Amino acid sequence: MKILIADDHMIVRNGLSQVLNAQEDMCVVAEAADGAEAFIKLEAQSVDIVLLDISMPPGENGLYTAKRMKEAYPKIKIVMLTMYDERQYMEEAISYGIEGFVVKSEPNEQLIQALRTVMNGGRYYTGINEADLSHLPHSDDEDQCYETLTKREKELLPLIALGYSNKEIASQLFLSVKTIEVHKTNIRKKLAINHYPELLRYCVKHHLIEF
Known part of the structure; x- marks a missing residue:
């Protein structure tokens, strides 16, 4: 799978790239430091999954970037990477059609599992099983x-x-x-x-x- 990583910390991007490129079925094809750059890279590069940090200040929030990506490229798969496991963020991500939501405190193995689950057509949300995802409210x-x-x-x-x-x-x-x-x-x-x-x-x- 071809992956685009968007995170405002270069050290984080480098670490994620090293972990993911070590997997036989994964290849990081592009990186971005903010939402706007991520959107531009997505337009220019063939990508299967976007690994997108929620918080990339200053500027456009990662969830908003993900929403715009989904509107422009409905077939693209997105996994949000975040420090927060707040239900409100998860509800918004679900309402935008985002397939994955991984908290940064989880081990690398969980992130790898999340990417493979999403790539295979499933959804992965930290701490929530598939059956419970459909019961989360997400509109007002x-x-x-x-x-x-x-x-x-x-x-x-x-x-x-x-x-x-x-x-x-x-x-x-x-x-x-x-x-x-x-x-x-x-x-x-x-x-x-x-x-x-x-x-x-x-x-x-x-x-x-x-x-």
Whole structure:
């Protein structure tokens, strides 16, 4: 299996690459230091599984990156790697269609097992068996509002929350400033958010950005 590793710590990426490349059925074909780079690498490289850290500050949260990847590449398999075993993170990952969720405190053998399980069509979540996965709640009214956003609006949302100006966002996404202003207005209407602090709290609450 061809694997892309995304983690903001080079030592972690190097260690994971060494462990995974030692397996006969695994090959790390690309690495990334943050979500944006991971998305670019995925576009340029043939990958079977993305091993993605949840927390890669500053910028786009790993769960949000995973959600965007699933929307753009529905067939790609994703295993989240995290320091946290909080149920809220797991519920969000399940709602996004993410196949794996591994806590970093687990031994290497568990990570290897998780990757093989996911590659073979199964799901692996630390501490939760397959039968229990379907019983976890994972939606609310805010989730439904978020789903009304277009693909471009979802792309803009974390950039707006991080305080980038219209001009900076327009330059980064190769759009006009007027187009950005229209998208921002639509986002506020769909999420029923009128002020920047509310938008920032929304993005932090839903793990769309990291500081």
